[in-house]
Structures are given as C-alpha cells and as structure tokens.
Amino acid sequence: MDRHLPVVNAVARSYHLSPPDREDAVQTVWLTLNQHLPRLRSPEMLRSWLRRVTRDVCGRQRRQSARLQPVDPRSLPRDDSLRAPGPESAYLHKEEHDELRRAIRRLTDPGERRAALFYLDGAADEPFDPDGPRSADGQVNPRTAANQRRRMLRRLRRLLEEPT
Amino acid sequence: MRDQPGTDPLPPWALEGRSAALAAFDRCDDGSDVARLTGEAEPATEVLRSAEDGADGVAVAVLRFEHEDLTMDLQVHSEGRLRALSGLATGECEHAVLHVRRPGSSDRLRVGEDGRFTLSGLARGPISLSLRRMGHPTVVTDWFTI
Numbered sequence: 001m002d003r004h005l006p007v008v009n010a011v012a013r014s015y016h017l018s019p020p021d022r023e024d025a026v027q028t029v030w031l032t033l034n035q036h037l038p039r040l041r042s043p044e045m046l047r048s049w050l051r052r053v054t055r056d057v058c059g060r061q062r063r064q065s066a067r068l069q070p071v072d073p074r075s076l077p078r079d080d081s082l083r084a085p086g087p088e089s090a091y092l093h094k095e096e097h098d099e100l101r102r103a104i105r106r107l108t109d110p111g112e113r114r115a116a117l118f119y120l121d122g123a124a125d126e127p128f129d130p131d132g133p134r135s136a137d138g139q140v141n142p143r144t145a146a147n148q149r150r151r152m153l154r155r156l157r158r159l160l161e162e163p164t
Numbered sequence: 165m166r167d168q169p170g171t172d173p174l175p176p177w178a179l180e181g182r183s184a185a186l187a188a189f190d191r192c193d194d195g196s197d198v199a200r201l202t203g204e205a206e207p208a209t210e211v212l213r214s215a216e217d218g219a220d221g222v223a224v225a226v227l228r229f230e231h232e233d234l235t236m237d238l239q240v241h242s243e244g245r246l247r248a249l250s251g252l253a254t255g256e257c258e259h260a261v262l263h264v265r266r267p268g269s270s271d272r273l274r275v276g277e278d279g280r281f282t283l284s285g286l287a288r289g290p291i292s293l294s295l296r297r298m299g300h301p302t303v304v305t306d307w308f309t310i
Contacts, residue, residue, distance in 0.1 A: 001182075001185055001186065001189075002179070002182070005178065005179055005181070005182060005185060006174055006178035006179065009177055009178055009179075009180055009181065010178070013177065020288070021309075023180075023181055023184065024288065024289045024290060024309045025309060026180075026181045026184070026185070027181065027184045027185070027267060027289070027290050028290040028308065028309045030181075030184070030185040030188035031188045031267065031290050031292070031307040032306060032307045033188070034188045034189045034190060035193070035198060035292070035304065035307060036198070037189075038194050039198075057308075057309065060204070060225070060308070060309065061309050063206075063225075064224045064225050064240070064309075067207075067222065067224050068222060068224060068242055
C-alpha cells in the first residue's frame with residue numbers, strides 16, 4: 001500500500017476536489033482494493049488498476065459535487081425546457097382545444113368548418129386556403145375574408161356559450 | 165514509501181490518508197459475492213417533498229448494482245450536510261437484511277417486502293451495502309461515495 005499511496009493521491013489531487021471530498025474518494029479506492037484483493041490475479045497490473053479506480057471514483061465525486069455547487073442563476077444559459085408548460089396547464093389547454101373542436105364540428109357551413117379547423121390546428125382534413133375566397137383573377141379580397149372570419153368567430157362564440 | 169538514496173523525497177501530500185487506507189483492509193467479507201456498479205445516471209433535478217426544513221433534498225446520484233439475479237437501484241439524495249439513500253432491490257429478496265457498511269461501522273435494516281428500503285441521516289463518505297438473503301450467499305455492492 002505504501003508503494004501505491006503516492007500514485008493514488010497524485011491522481012486524486014489532479015481532480016481538484018475539496019480536501020474532504022478527496023479524502024473520501026481516496027478512502028473509497030482503498031476500500032475497493034480491499035474488496036477486490038481476493039480476486040486480483042496479476043499484481044503487476046495493480047498500479048494501473050488503482051489509477052483506473054481512482055479516476056472513476058474521483059470523477060463520480062466531482063460530478064456529484066458539481067450538482068450541489070451554488071451558482072449565480074444569471075450565469076446559467078437560458079433553458080427553454082424550464083419554460084415549458086406544466087402538466088396542469090397542458091391539460092387545461094387540451095380541454096380548451098377539445099371544446100373548441102367540438103364547437104367547430106357543429107358549424108353548419110362546411111367551408112367555415114374547414115377554415116376554423118385550419119386556424120385551430122394549422123392544417124385541415126381537406127385542403128384549405130387560409131387567405132379566404134379569391135376572385136376570378138386569383139386575387140384575395142381582404143375585406144371578404146375578414147368578414148367571413150368575423151362571422152365564423154361570432155357563430156363559434158355562440159355555440160361555445162350554449163349550455164351543453 | 166521509503167526514499168531511495170539519490171531520489172527526490174516525496175512531497176508531504178504523497179502519503180496523506182495512510183491511516184485511513186490501512187483501516188480499509190478487513191477480510192470479513194472475502195466470501196461474499198460482489199454486485200458491480202453497472203449503471204450510473206444523472207438524476208433529474210428535483211426537490212423531494214419529504215425534504216425537511218433546511219434540507220434541499222436534491223438527488224445527486226442514481227446508481228445500479230447487479231449480481232446474477234439481484235439488482236439494486238439506488239438514489240442518493242442530499243439532506244443539507246447529510247445524505248439519504250433510497251433503494252429498490254429486485255430479485256429474490258424475501259426476508260432480506262441489508263447491512264450498511266461504513267469504514268469502521270455497520271448498521272442493519274430489513275428490506276421491505278416490495279424490495280424497497282430507505283436510509284437517511286447518513287454522514288458523507290464511503291459506503292457499501294451488503295444484502296443477506298435466505299438460501300443465497302451474501303452480496304456486497306462495490307464501495308461508492310455519498
């Protein structure tokens with residue numbers, strides 16, 4: 001053990017752990033050696049075995065310590081996954097979406113149904129031009145499209161307000 | 165390590181931890197089977213609902229040890245300055261007794277019928293678990309640091 005202690009200590013020091021963490025890691029290495037001693041068949045490999053185990057133990061220790069290291073939140077990169085809606089708001093959103101879809105199914109005009117589904121899901125079952133009706137020369141009449149949308153929304157609102 | 169004539173003396177840190185290293189050598193569990201560390205995962209950052217005041221309850225490590233039919237999944241949590249372990253032993257674990265091995269000490273607890281066990285208030289440092297089951301040789305896990 002005296003022969004290999006400097007090697008283990010040198011590898012452990014290279015990980016720049018805090019002194020207590022380093023002491024724990026080094027002791028874990030010797031405890032591991034004690035446990036594996038009856039199974040070690042090649043004494044000439046002991047040095048490299050100890051190096052490997054020390055690296056594994058110190059690496060794990062460093063990862064664990066890093067998880068508990070206090071950091072300035074402003075220094076953290078923006079994590080968009082933290083801004084994702086939680087399960088409750090996702091559920092409410094789905095409920096709202098389903099209710100809207102049921103109301104759209106009750107619209108009598110097939111064109112309006114397709115248009116509403118397009119606005120809701122971004123795609124309709126059947127091809128639909130979101131720009132609304134076009135004149136013979138293929139130009140969109142913005143006023144007609146806006147009026148149709150307004151009427152459709154009014155009918156949808158009425159359907160949603162009806163008691164089910 | 166003895167200094168050889170004509171070689172540089174070792175720095176003071178080279179022989180640090182000698183007494184702790186010597187204390188590690190103990191032949192009590194030589195006949196046991198060893199459950200090797202086969203899996204290690206980064207735990208999701210979460211705060212345990214059971215965390216007490218002043219404890220942060222952050223999971224710091226998720227480890228898996230396996231030996232033949234036995235699998236032990238462990239999660240290490242931070243409890244302020246202390247650590248807690250929650251584990252699940254799968255395999256034949258009826259009436260199993262778990263020994264918590266620390267350098268120089270050992271505690272025991274019974275594993276639940278579903279294979280679950282929890283340990284809290286653990287001081288930081290090396291730890292190994294030893295599982296004794298009816299009709300099976302004792303299985304000890306590799307040492308790890310909490």
